[in-house]
Amino acid sequence: MPQPPYADIMTLPLLVDCDTGIDDAIALSYLAAHPGARITGIVSTGGNVQVEAVHRNNLVLAELLDLDAPIARGAARPLVQEPMYADDTHGPGGLGHAELPEPSRAGDPRSGAQLWVDLARSHPGELVGLVLGPHTNLALALEIEPELPQLLRRLHIMGGAINHRGNTGPTSEWNVAVDPEAAQRVFAAFSTAPQRPVLGSLEATEAVRFTQHELDLFITLAERTGHPVAQILVDALRFYFEFHEADGFGWTAHVHDPLIAAHAVTGEFAGTRPLAVDVELAGTLTRGQTVGDELGRWAREPNVELLTGVRPELFIEHLLGTLETDLR
Numbered sequence: 044m045p046q047p048p049y050a051d052i053m054t055l056p057l058l059v060d061c062d063t064g065i066d067d068a069i070a071l072s073y074l075a076a077h078p079g080a081r082i083t084g085i086v087s088t089g090g091n092v093q094v095e096a097v098h099r100n101n102l103v104l105a106e107l108l109d110l111d112a113p114i115a116r117g118a119a120r121p122l123v124q125e126p127m128y129a130d131d132t133h134g135p136g137g138l139g140h141a142e143l144p145e146p147s148r149a150g151d152p153r154s155g156a157q158l159w160v161d162l163a164r165s166h167p168g169e170l171v172g173l174v175l176g177p178h179t180n181l182a183l184a185l186e187i188e189p190e191l192p193q194l195l196r197r198l199h200i201m202g203g204a205i206n207h208r209g210n211t212g213p214t215s216e217w218n219v220a221v222d223p224e225a226a227q228r229v230f231a232a233f234s235t236a237p238q239r240p241v242l243g244s245l246e247a248t249e250a251v252r253f254t255q256h257e258l259d260l261f262i263t264l265a266e267r268t269g270h271p272v273a274q275i276l277v278d279a280l281r282f283y284f285e286f287h288e289a290d291g292f293g294w295t296a297h298v299h300d301p302l303i304a305a306h307a308v309t310g311e312f313a314g315t316r317p318l319a320v321d322v323e324l325a326g327t328l329t330r331g332q333t334v335g336d337e338l339g340r341w342a343r344e345p346n347v348e349l350l351t352g353v354r355p356e357l358f359i360e361h362l363l364g365t366l367e368t369d370l371r
């Protein structure tokens with residue numbers, strides 16, 4: 044039996060930095076449902092849609108999922124380059140065809156970067172960071188508190204494509220491509236962390252491929268429970284399938300972020316291997332590419348644990364099983 048990564052604590056305090064986003068919404072729902080996870084803060088980062096829309100999605104989902112963690116709005120734009128959005132992938136509001144109610148609770152007045160810093164300082168050595176969107180706000184937080192890598196228990200990142208095509212540019216993955224400078228700074232700063240960050244790049248997350256079977260399981264969940272979040276996920280997923288079909292992948296959806304969340308909480312569904320990774324900032328064709336030094340040519344210490352050997356069937360069963368316990 045694999046050991047849970049944090050066998051010494053009952054519930055893992057997590058800060059989730061996300062650009063919600065269809066798969067981000069599934070990850071948040073999963074974390075809200077898992078008895079071993081406690082979301083202590085959410086940072087809304089612009090990416091899949093503008094930061095205002097991401098923030099609204101996070102506020103509404105948190106309310107419907109009964110989460111009372113602070114939710115802070117992040118920066119309006121990436122560190123250097125112009126913003127870009129993926130409303131073709133995630134829909135104009137970020138959650139596909141889902142129609143959300145107005146949020147009735149307010150966000151936290153702090154910036155996303157400040158929330159990173161405050162939660163890391165108030166849970167020294169305990170807080171697990173989960174980056175499911177661009178790295179902008181974590182990079183800004185490092186400017187306020189350069190000791191963040193020492194304060195966090197561990198960082199888990201969905202980002203990059205190592206030995207795999209991109210899903211944004213030919214060689215770049217979305218979360219890194221939106222803000223390559225931020226990703227580069229995070230990888231560099233966390234090379235001093237006591238525990239290497241766990242990087243779930245596309246070759247791992249694209250192993251999780253929903254088919255009509257998984258969509259049917261979500262539809263059944265929504266029908267049986269009548270839970271508003273289950274219905275939001277169904278309406279969001281239908282859009283995600285339509286996008287993937289239009290993009291040439293067939294009637295399917297790559298569901299990235301929940302795998303990273305589940306691996307962070309359970310330590311299961313994939314293994315890891317150490318690797319030195321950096322971000323291409325200057326390439327005229329390859330800006331935003333995550334480059335992994337497989338042969339040690341840079342003579343640098345590995346700075347990530349790369350997720351590998353994903354077991355998608357086990358993961359999907361666990362994901363649905365966890366959601367079923369909570370969305371009642």
Ligand code: BDR
Nearest residue numbers: 064066067175217218299
């Ligand atoms: C990542 O990009 C976003 O569109 C998804 O939410 C995921 O975090 C995959 O490249």
Ligand code: CA
Nearest residue numbers: 064067175176
């Ligand atoms: Ca995301």
